[in-house]
Amino acid sequence: xxxxxxxxxxxxxxxxxxxxxxxxxxxxATPYLFWYVQSPGQGLQLLLKxxxxxxxxxxxxGFEAEFxxxxxxxxxxxxxxxWSDAAExxxxxxxxxNTPLVFGKGTRLSVIA
Amino acid sequence: GAVxxxxxxxxxxxxxxxxxxxxxxLDFQATTMFWYRQFPKQSLxxxxxxxxxxxxxxxxxxxxxxxxxxxxxxxxxxxxxxSAHPEDSSFYICSARKGALAEAFFGQGTRLxxx
Numbered sequence: 001x002x003x004x005x006x007x008x009x010x011x012x013x014x015x016x017x018x019x020x021x022x023x024x025x026x027x028x029a030t031p032y033l034f035w036y037v038q039s040p041g042q043g044l045q046l047l048l049k050x051x052x053x054x055x056x057x058x059x060x061x062g063f064e065a066e067f068x069x070x071x072x073x074x075x076x077x078x079x080x081x082x083w084s085d086a087a088e089x090x091x092x093x094x095x096x097x098n099t100p101l102v103f104g105k106g107t108r109l110s111v112i113a
Numbered sequence: 114g115a116v117x118x119x120x121x122x123x124x125x126x127x128x129x130x131x132x133x134x135x136x137x138x139l140d141f142q143a144t145t146m147f148w149y150r151q152f153p154k155q156s157l158x159x160x161x162x163x164x165x166x167x168x169x170x171x172x173x174x175x176x177x178x179x180x181x182x183x184x185x186x187x188x189x190x191x192x193x194x195x196s197a198h199p200e201d202s203s204f205y206i207c208s209a210r211k212g213a214l215a216e217a218f219f220g221q222g223t224r225l226x227x228x
Contacts, residue, residue, distance in 0.1 A: 032215040032216070034216070036219075041204075041224065042221070042222070043119075043206060043219055043220060043221040043222040044157075044206065044219045044222075046216075046219075049216060051215065090156065090157070094215040098145060098210070100147045100159050100162055100208075100217070101147070101159075101208070101217055102159070103149075103156045103157045104156065105155070105156045106155075106156050108154075
């Protein structure tokens with residue numbers, strides 16, 4: 001079955017520390033992959049996306065993500081977290097064609113001083 | 114860029130009334146629009162997919178008579194919550210797709226509170 005999994009419900013990191021949020025998908029081919037961020041009570045902001053080509057994707061706000069086909073993963077990373085990065089992060093996948101985005105359950109990021 | 118505007122951003126209504134939420138693609142034609150619902154501290158759950166000029170396709174468990182979706186033009190889709198009840202209170206988000214591209218663009222969301 002097609003699915004997207006974010007194994008970590010909540011992560012706490014210290015300001016300035018590095019961050020990695022995990023995302024795995026289950027699909028027989030390479031899907032289209034996205035990471036979104038949502039602040040409380042707000043809509044979604046696209047951080048980055050992967051369709052094809054270079055497997056290391058740069059996004060906004062200093063985020064990057066690496067697509068690893070062998071692991072069916074698309075993990076989000078940031079080398080140095082800022083307090084303003086505290087939010088909910090969603091991995092999303094389009095499995096094929098004109099099908100809708102399927103969202104992971106999200107990872108809530110807390111940043112401590 | 115591709116901008117999707119959702120209106121209103123928040124609404125409070127009385128139980129039993131109906132509420133309409135609009136989703137507009139401002140600078141592109143959206144052949145497909147999607148409506149999601151998000152409960153507090155949860156992920157986005159797809160409610161329905163609407164294609165311009167045709168009936169919406171609802172996900173399993175979504176009452177199509179309660180959540181009426183109209184996609185009358187290539188730039189506008191509406192979601193009407195009919196006979197709203199407190200359990201319909203939620204955050205509703207629309208997204209619009211430009212042609213055959215996989216990427217969809219999201220509105221700001223609508224916070225619906227039914228009292």
